[in-house]
Amino acid sequence: MAFGRQRPTPAPPVEPMPWEGIGWFVLSDVEQPAASRRDAVTGLRAIRVPSVDGPVRCFAPAVLVGRADPGIRAYELHAARDPSVPVCAFAPVTGGKGGEHYRVTDGAGQEIGTVHRTVAAKRTIQHAWWLRQPGHPDIVARYHWAKGSAKEVTVRGKEAVARQAEKLADSVLGSMPFGGGDESGGSNYDIRKPVTWRAGAEEVALTADHTGPWANAYVLKAGWLDLRPAFALAVLRDA
DSSP states (O other), rough: OSSSSSOOOOOOOOOOOOOOSSEEEEEEEEOOOOOSSSGGGEEEEEEEEEEETTTEEEEEEEEEEEEEEETTTEEEEEESOTTSSSEEEEEEEETTTSSSEEEEEEEESOEEEOOOOOOOGGGGSSSSSEETTTTTTOOOOOOOOOSSSSHHHHHHHHHHHHHHHHHHHHHHHHTTTTTSOTTTSSSSSSSOOOOOEETTEEEEEEEEOOGGGTTTHHHHHHEETOHHHHHHHHHHHHH
């Protein structure tokens, strides 16, 4: 006869799935979400996609993320179904001007795209991280107010900065013991707004507006988009 609290039966491992053709993904080590991070079932850090096994919602690994060089932002990605199969690799390009540049290569070492991070001083109308894929316009995420004439953009930009400053002040006050925030002391401004990347007028990809293990889910919209630079962008934004 057993006494005391029974240990829960370990959850079976989530089966990997192919990465080709996936429509959206998250970058996470969570395989089965739970009410708290402590109770969640975790695995390797990976590009994951939603999978349902009966009533249980899982995040199946599709691409494993590994650090190629601890000293720099260089990564190697491998297929979760067969870790011996390379998916892509990316590393910083030295000698470039105007921010950070990362060259994305396939398993054979051929360049398939680049990921860029614009310097802070030049992030006036678009988000920091963006992509280049040969044969297509730059894939960038412009701020929602960055439309119209230069004068209109300037006015809306100043208004956006003022709003952000006001939110920052509220967030700082909300994290203090005497008011605002949640019970853990955090602020109410932890939810990131969706970001949409476009090539010209075409919507290419976006981040879904979710929290918890669904946070920063990348939704892929353009059929011509090579998924591997998109994986690289997600890893670099999270690094």
